[in-house]
Amino acid sequence: MSSTSRDPQVVVEVLSEALPYIQQFSGKTVVVKYGGNAMTEDTLIDSFARNIVLMKEVGINPVVVHGGGPQIGSLLEKLNIESRFVNGMRVTDSQTMDVVEMVLGGLVNKSIVNLINQSGGKAIGLTGKDGAQIRARQLKVEHQSPEMTAPEIIDIGHVGEVESISTDLIEMLAARDFIPVIAPIGVDGEGNSYNINADLVAGKLAEALNAEKLMLLTNVAGLMNSEGEVLTGLSTTQVDSLIADGTIYGGMLPKIRCALDAVKGGVNSAHIIDGRVPHAVLLEIFTNAGVGTLITDAG
Ligand SMILES: Nc1ncnc2c1ncn2[C@@H]1O[C@H](COP(=O)(O)OP(=O)(O)O)[C@@H](O)[C@H]1O
Numbered sequence: 255m256s257s258t259s260r261d262p263q264v265v266v267e268v269l270s271e272a273l274p275y276i277q278q279f280s281g282k283t284v285v286v287k288y289g290g291n292a293m294t295e296d297t298l299i300d301s302f303a304r305n306i307v308l309m310k311e312v313g314i315n316p317v318v319v320h321g322g323g324p325q326i327g328s329l330l331e332k333l334n335i336e337s338r339f340v341n342g343m344r345v346t347d348s349q350t351m352d353v354v355e356m357v358l359g360g361l362v363n364k365s366i367v368n369l370i371n372q373s374g375g376k377a378i379g380l381t382g383k384d385g386a387q388i389r390a391r392q393l394k395v396e397h398q399s400p401e402m403t404a405p406e407i408i409d410i411g412h413v414g415e416v417e418s419i420s421t422d423l424i425e426m427l428a429a430r431d432f433i434p435v436i437a438p439i440g441v442d443g444e445g446n447s448y449n450i451n452a453d454l455v456a457g458k459l460a461e462a463l464n465a466e467k468l469m470l471l472t473n474v475a476g477l478m479n480s481e482g483e484v485l486t487g488l489s490t491t492q493v494d495s496l497i498a499d500g501t502i503y504g505g506m507l508p509k510i511r512c513a514l515d516a517v518k519g520g521v522n523s524a525h526i527i528d529g530r531v532p533h534a535v536l537l538e539i540f541t542n543a544g545v546g547t548l549i550t551d552a553g
C-alpha cells in the first residue's frame with residue numbers, strides 16, 4: 255500500500271503512539287547488530303537503513319555493528335576455501351582472514367553505509383582497526399563433545415575476542431550527527447588483524463558506550479526452545495541449561511552470551527529480534543509489539 259492510500263487518521267495515531275518512546279530514548283545510544291543472515295533481500299536492507307535514519311532524526315544515537323558470515327562464506331566458496339566453525343566461530347587461517355577483511359571491511363560495510371546515506375543519513379564505515387578502536391587478542395575456544403570427559407582448548411587461528419574498546423571516535427562521529435557503521439575486525443599491539451564475531455563486538459561496544467539498548471537482528475524469531483517457541487525473560491541459569499542440552503547451538507551461542515554479558519555490564523536491555531520482519535528495528539523501539547527475545551539483568 256502506498257503512503258498516499260493510508261487513512262491519514264491512522265497515520266497520525268501511529269505517530270502519536272510513538273511519542274512516549276521517542277521521549278524515552280531521545281539522547282540515548284542504541285547499538286544495533288545487523289547479522290549477515292538478516293541481510294537477505296534488498297527491500298529488507300533498505301527498510302533497515304531507513305529505520306536507522308529515522309532513529310537518528312528523532313534524537314536517538316544509533317551505532318550499527320554488522321556481521322556478514324554468509325557473505326564471507328559465499329566468497330570463500332568461490333575461492334574453493336572451506337568454511338569451518340567451532341562453537342559458532344569461524345576457523346580463520348591467514349587466507350581466510352584476508353577474505354574476512356575484504357568482505358566485512360569492504361563490501362558489506364560500504365553497502366550498509368551507502369544505503370543509510372541514500373536514505374538521507376550520514377553514515378561512516380569503520381573497522382575496529384580504524385583508530386585502533388577495537389583492541390583484540392586471540393580467542394582460545396573451549397570445545398567439548400558428549401564423548402569427551404574434559405573440554406579441550408583449540409586454536410582456531412586469527413579469531414579474536416575484544417580486549418578493550420576506545421569509544422572516542424564513535425562518540426565524536428555521533429556528536430557530529432554521523433551514524434557509525436562498524437565492521438567486527440580488531441587489531442592487537444603488533445598490528446595483527448583478528449576476525450571477531452559481530453555479536454561479541456556489538457555487546458562489548460554497547461557496554462563501553464553505556465548504551466540504553468542492544469538489538470541483535472538475526473534470521474529467527476528469537477531464542478527458541480526445542481518446540482520452536484520464542485523464549486523471553488531468561489535467567490543465566492536457564493540459558494546454561496539450554497546450552498547444556500543442545501537447544502542453543504551454533505551462531506546463537508555467542509549471541510545469547512553477549513546479550514547476557516551486556517545487560518550485566520550495564521546495558522538496560524538486550525533484544526534478539528527477527529531481522530527478516532520489515533521495519534524490525536522500529537517495531538521494537540517504538541511499539542509494544544514485543545518482537546523476539548528480551549534479556550534484562552533482572553531475568
Ligand atoms: N535455540 C535457538 N533458537 C534460535 N536459533 C538458534 C538456536 N540455537 C541455534 N540457533 C541458530 O542460530 C542462528 C542465528 O545465529 P547466526 O547464524 O550466527 O546469525 P546471525 O548472522 O544473525 O548472527 C539461527 O539461524 C539458528 O540456526
Ligand SMILES: CC(=O)N[C@@H](CCC(=O)OP(=O)(O)O)C(=O)O
Nearest residue numbers: 289290321322323343344451452
Ligand atoms: C569469528 C567469527 O565467526 N567471525 C564472523 C564474523 C562475521 C559475523 O559475525 O557475521 P554474522 O553476524 O552474520 O554471523 C565470521 O567470520 O563469520
